[in-house]
Amino acid sequence: MSAIQPPAVRVWWKQPLDRVEGTWIAIAFVWCLVMFFMMPYWHVYGKQNLSNEAYRTTPERYQQKTQEIVDRYTVRTETDLKVPVVHPPAGSDVYLIARLWQWWPMLELEEGKTYRLHLASMDWLHGFSLQPENINVEVHPGYEHVVTLTPTRAGTYSIICNEYCGINHHTMASRLYVVKR
């Protein structure tokens, strides 16, 4: 009797476990538990956890808050589009807008300082992808996500969009500067 036929005996559930199966199930189960506990463990002892802090917002409100820090902390502009580069004080709230097809403004942060980075979209979904760090976060319209982050190495980083957002998705890229104090 094979697996494409009904089991030979009606009481198939009485067949004892083979040693191979029993051993493997035990090992696999322990491994599943290890993997499960790794996640809470990392919340306590690990340093890389995605924040749970988020608020509902509207494009107008979010635009206005971003405009405020742009007005206060812009240090220069870059490219033909005159994208403002914002250098906010260490430890402050920093705002980044995702919209078709631009990240706005550009940010300049200080090495070793902690910032509260706000992320929201003005229109469709976008994907915040910081390279080469490779930190990837989904950006929604209507939700303001607050991620606390600490750049540890000075340098020029890129933010690209990795959630498909229409025909010019691949043009949506920006910079993030991390400078030494």
Add this chain to the structure above:
Amino acid sequence: MAINRNFRTCPTTGLVFHEQADRLIRWNAVAGVVSLLVGGVLALLVTLTRWPAVHLLPADWFYLVLTAHGLDMLVFWIIFFEIAVLYFCGAVLLRCRIAAPRWAWLGFALMVIGAVTNNVAVFRGDSSVMFTSYAPMGAHPAFYLGLILFAVGALIGCFVFLGTLVVARSEGTFHGSLPLVTFGAVTACIIAIFTIASGAIILIPTFLWSIGLVSHIDSLMYRTVWWAFGHSSQQINVAAHVSIWYAIAAIVFGAKALSERVSRTAFLLYICFLQLASAHHLLADPGLTSNWKIFNTSYAMYLAVLASMVHGLTVPGAIEVAQREKGYNRGLFEWLRKAPWGNPVFSGMFISLVGFGFLGGISGVMMGTEQLNLIIHNTIYVPGHFHATVVVGTTLAFMSMTYFLIPVLFRRELMFPGLARWQPYLFGLGMSSFALFMMGAGTLGVPRRHWDITFAGNPLGYEFPGTAYLMMGIMALSGIVAVVGGIAYLLITVGSVFFGKRIGGSEFKALSVREGRASPPAPQPVAAAITGHGSIGIGGFVAPGTFTLALVFLVAFVLYYFVNWKYLSTLWPLS
């Protein structure tokens, strides 16, 4: 109308085919293969565009073709074939007539109309929204309508399958419990019903939104419900291809489950836990708590992963036992060395199993871990993962099954048997390498669904490291090998079905209910049937070779898991 009770018996395998079931299975399989053909052409175009050195299509065509590739492959090819598998596991394995064949044809017609409508919407050019169609990005209403029609058709197919089980029971065409393979198909069917319900909950409002009757679709709500549909449908695939693995082990080796209890419980775990898994698509999203994410993505403690790890042992274990009982009992691996590696039914199934476990399974757990998702989300690692699961795993399993079905179902001899020997290797190994290098590029941050990673002409563009380009190149070359394997498959199947030499000796004859009844199994002393497998194996292990392979798998899994945590720990601190 009188019920069609015409049956034929296959002279080589002894399987019994009901006339309507026979025709339905064939038509669904053919519709699936046609979708595979279209999706395959698109796959080549997408691959050649993502190969930086070639960069074939312009951006608008790339996004259009990628949308169509995702839909034709993941939705239409897979689900048409799955309906065929359900009817096979129901009507054929239970030697029964199919319930309500007219409904089954209606379902099939809806699926065809839906698939065509959706494709037309995409190729018109205003619905390049990817198969996920995340609101608030909108497609033409026909895009959603096509998907809804297709889903309704598939739902009818599921109920026809369940109805067939009822008919088989009431007409007594089998005794005792369902065969294991049919049981697996039932789990796939139950998951499918849940899946389609979630699909309706999200696609119907989105359709109404696209024609202006609903004013707003929340993007987070959309992603949450969409993935209850999108992820669960992947578990249909898993349940279906695991059933096929068992079926092929049974067909090629006469294998039976090591223990029915373990294998069936593992199938049940899929039903119990996998709906939660859809949450692992939302790990990088705002507005959900970590507790919610951890509970759901671990499938409430990885019990569905456990189920797959169990099947990963019991399927080859069943083959090992069957081989050892035939006398290939020496050493750890004689059973495997002496397996019919030139038979595509077996080789395809075995590559599917190994590739699904090592590449698809391990990478899936990485992405589904709350924190590790940060370094993987939306990179090309993701398509790397699912080409290992749904292409190496599901598609290749379905391909191997067709090599069995062509003689018994289509009653034609296989054409190009020499090519068929090689096809699983070309497709399976090409695809495995393709998936592996996609994952490699993803680890370096290369995004998925991206037309130009060189950011040509963009003053703010990012320059990916040279290794990323190298990996994308090798990925594309491997993809081309897989496409050649896919062409070989289409050549063999289409050729055989239309031009293969006919196999006679199995005509349909009317059979009364009484004649169709199964004869009761020969009485067997219970004690003998439930004790183990005799004196095969090593050290009390009936399948020591499989166990060794399983340990190799575990070591790879554990190492790679902690390598990823190590990588994560080098990132900027985030909280």
